[in-house]
Amino acid sequence: MGVIAMDKKQITLYYSSENSIGKQLNAYVESSGKDHLTIDISKTNVTGTQWAELADGLNKNISDLVNTDHPDFKEAYGENSVDLDDDGWLKILNKNPSLLKNAIVIKGKDFIELTSASDFKQYMDPDSAGIEKPY
Numbered sequence: 001m002g003v004i005a006m007d008k009k010q011i012t013l014y015y016s017s018e019n020s021i022g023k024q025l026n027a028y029v030e031s032s033g034k035d036h037l038t039i040d041i042s043k044t045n046v047t048g049t050q051w052a053e054l055a056d057g058l059n060k061n062i063s064d065l066v067n068t069d070h071p072d073f074k075e076a077y078g079e080n081s082v083d084l085d086d087d088g089w090l091k092i093l094n095k096n097p098s099l100l101k102n103a104i105v106i107k108g109k110d111f112i113e114l115t116s117a118s119d120f121k122q123y124m125d126p127d128s129a130g131i132e133k134p135y
Helices: 020-031 048-057 071-077 086-095 117-124
Strands: 011-015 036-040 103-107 110-114
Touching (some): 011 020, 020 036, 048 086, 048 103, 110 117
Parallel strands (some): 011 036
Antiparallel strands (some): 011 103, 103 110
């Protein structure tokens, strides 16, 4: 059993308010009229277990959640590939929330990575590309 509550009637958004896409997505979720929980990782500490569950829900490694192309990452860790264990990647996310590659939405058991505000609109529109499952 995971530690992240999953409710098919609620949207949960993990995002960083330190980037413009995160701010836009938060505004969309807040104005959606749907039950929601927004978690701004720049203000709320996300545990290692939660990060692991988010990565697993997306079928990714924790390292895949970090934007290694971000200028702040390159400044701190260089241009070459970085070889860290999961704890190292977790420390990066906790110390530098702006390095979260994409916002993550959970609805029911579905984990979706959002790269733009329009992704959220598409996800919430049941007629769009069959992304949202009828509940």
